[in-house]
Amino acid sequence: MTYRLHNFFRSSTSTRLRAALNHKGLAYDYVPYVLRDGETRTPDYLAMNPQGLVPTLERDDGAFMMQSLAIIEWLDETHPEPPLLPADPDGRARVRALAYMIACEIHPLNNLRVLFRLRDQFGADEEAQKDWFTHWVTTTFDALETALASSDRTGTCCHGDTPTLADICLYAQVWNNRRFGIALDSWPTIARIYAGLDKLPAFAAAAPPEQPDAG
Template identity: 65%
Template structure:
């Protein structure tokens, strides 16, 4: 697969998880940055590409535009099957998806930049109040997620087995985001251990926000 164009933002956790997945698949892409804090994702040109005005978006060689990071990652797994990001059996795939969705659907929607911005503009939340909000919703999911991971023998070096997959790219990106808001990771040793295993791999390190061309 060649000719990919990734529209993203260095600090976006959804962009980070997709960059990690692309790297795990060994896929190269052209990097197009959209500065979210400057509103570049709301430009007419980008809205014509992705009417939601969200990142990431992946443009295929034929011009097809894919949006929503988890949908894009599953597309990559179906079209570039090696190495797989989802396990072989239906029940194990359901488990991995449930772990990934816990982060992508329970934490990210209430803690992304536009939500935090609305808390400030509509309700007068200052930076500390926004951080308290962020940490609350992380803990609401990480408490049960830690139990789900620690209590299942299928959790090994990574969320499911000894190779990284869909759940791991979500976990990695979320923990990086947590650091910006000073989330205490002490209660989550299994999550922390898996994050460290991911961070030790070059595919994840290369996806980290600080290693992107638009990093600040």
């Protein structure tokens, strides 16, 4: 199987999928899109992904996959080593819950189309958008810090000492936070885990500045 990754360097969900592909040792062709220019709203793109969102993973059997977390679960099922979820159900539930704290409570509120909507419906300027963005990061990172710092299952990574789906979401979100200059000082466990992940080649190579379309 070969892969084409339709994505955007700064997109947090694209960063997640790049880290997962790298972690599994899977090569892919990189196909960039400029979100601000509507390049994912064309008929051709919508035929691949009816939401008009990145990323889309195109497979050489003709399938187009959407929704980063669904694709990562599929990668973990079809390419089990190295794993991105623990083997035990309780561990899997913990890792998924940590991942969804970010994927369901921060990212959906802070992506580009939401910031555009705030501008269009409420006249939110850059400062108001930053307040909004920071509010949702802070609300969930406070809870995530508590969840991580209070559990003996937290290791050098979110769950033990090897990266999981939770680390993938954490790493991508910390990169996304830089858009509005949010520092990690209030969240020492998150900061420690992020710093460790950023030393792993699979993660570092997925970071936005490393991509061919980085401005």
